[in-house]
Amino acid sequence: MICIAIANQKGGVGKTTTAINLATGLAATGLRVLLVDLDPQGNASTGLGVNQADRAQSSYDLLVGNCALDDAVIATRVPKLDLVAATQDLSGAEIELIDYEERTHRLAHVLAEAPGGRWDICLIDCPPSLGLLTINAMVAAQSLLVPLQCEFFALEGLSQLLQTVDRIRGRFNPALSIMGVALTMYDRRNRLTDQVADDVRACLGDLVFHTVIPRNVRLSEAPSHGVPALIYDVRCSGSEAYMRLARELIARLPQQEKAA
Ligand SMILES: Nc1ncnc2c1ncn2[C@@H]1O[C@H](COP(=O)(O)OP(=O)(O)O)[C@@H](O)[C@H]1O
Numbered sequence: 567m568i569c570i571a572i573a574n575q576k577g578g579v580g581k582t583t584t585a586i587n588l589a590t591g592l593a594a595t596g597l598r599v600l601l602v603d604l605d606p607q608g609n610a611s612t613g614l615g616v617n618q619a620d621r622a623q624s625s626y627d628l629l630v631g632n633c634a635l636d637d638a639v640i641a642t643r644v645p646k647l648d649l650v651a652a653t654q655d656l657s658g659a660e661i662e663l664i665d666y667e668e669r670t671h672r673l674a675h676v677l678a679e680a681p682g683g684r685w686d687i688c689l690i691d692c693p694p695s696l697g698l699l700t701i702n703a704m705v706a707a708q709s710l711l712v713p714l715q716c717e718f719f720a721l722e723g724l725s726q727l728l729q730t731v732d733r734i735r736g737r738f739n740p741a742l743s744i745m746g747v748a749l750t751m752y753d754r755r756n757r758l759t760d761q762v763a764d765d766v767r768a769c770l771g772d773l774v775f776h777t778v779i780p781r782n783v784r785l786s787e788a789p790s791h792g793v794p795a796l797i798y799d800v801r802c803s804g805s806e807a808y809m810r811l812a813r814e815l816i817a818r819l820p821q822q823e824k825a826a
């Protein structure tokens with residue numbers, strides 16, 4: 567199982583939208599996917615139609631050792647896509663975990679428990695900060711996917727993120743790679759977003775996925791119906807883009823994962 571953290575300490579850049587729809591796109595290609603919601607806001611869980619009442623065991627319980635991975639896994643209505651949901655408890659985890667042994671490795675140890683062959687790929691939806699939750703995701707992951715919103719300050723904050731990645735590599739996870747940067751909320755009619763996309767590509771080169779996620783109202787409507795956009799409206803431009811992103815990501819996976 568390859569594990570990819572979807573991270574950017576900025577809020578509202580499309581992490582959760584990417585987590586939900588990329589996970590669904592990957593599942594649609596036949597991969598078995600586990601999505602771990604690591605944001606106390608629990609938007610990925612809500613967006614997949616998992617109500618608070620159905621979140622008896624959550625990512626918080628896993629991090630503090632209240633339950634085993636198997637107890638926290640919820641099958642979603644998307645075939646081949648399972649979820650570990652998030653609850654409000656998670657907002658206290660950053661502080662609570664300070665007293666725990668190996669506090670940066672809690673999620674890594676939990677995911678190492680995953681039975682071999684049950685999932686091909688795990689996506690982790692990170693909160694909008696570089697705190698202990700995101701660090702747990704980066705320690706557990708082999709790779710990072712960074713959504714960048716096509717707006718004027720897109721690159722601001724990226725150096726801080728990359729510094730954190732370097733620190734994690736140095737101290738905990740030398741093999742952590744960056745799978746790619748995904749441009750989100752691209753608006754063809756707005757020349758500024760075009761300019762931003764060009765600048766980001768000039769700066770980051772091949773690291774940037776070829777696929778660009780357009781600004782598309784269907785992507786923002788789908789969560790209120792508790793389904794991924796790919797199910798809400800498979801033909802909308804946002805769904806098509808996430809399906810392309812899923813294929814592009816698969817092409818970037820290490821060879822043995824593709825064969826799975
Ligand atoms: N490509 C898009 N087009 C239109 N709205 C989007 C798009 N991506 C995200 N949104 C909306 O923008 C808001 C923030 O997105 P979200 O994925 O929750 O970001 P994050 O998880 O980084 O905070 C949400 O209301 C979401 O529905």
Ligand SMILES: [Mg+2]
Pocket residue numbers: 581582583605609692
């Ligand atoms: Mg989010």
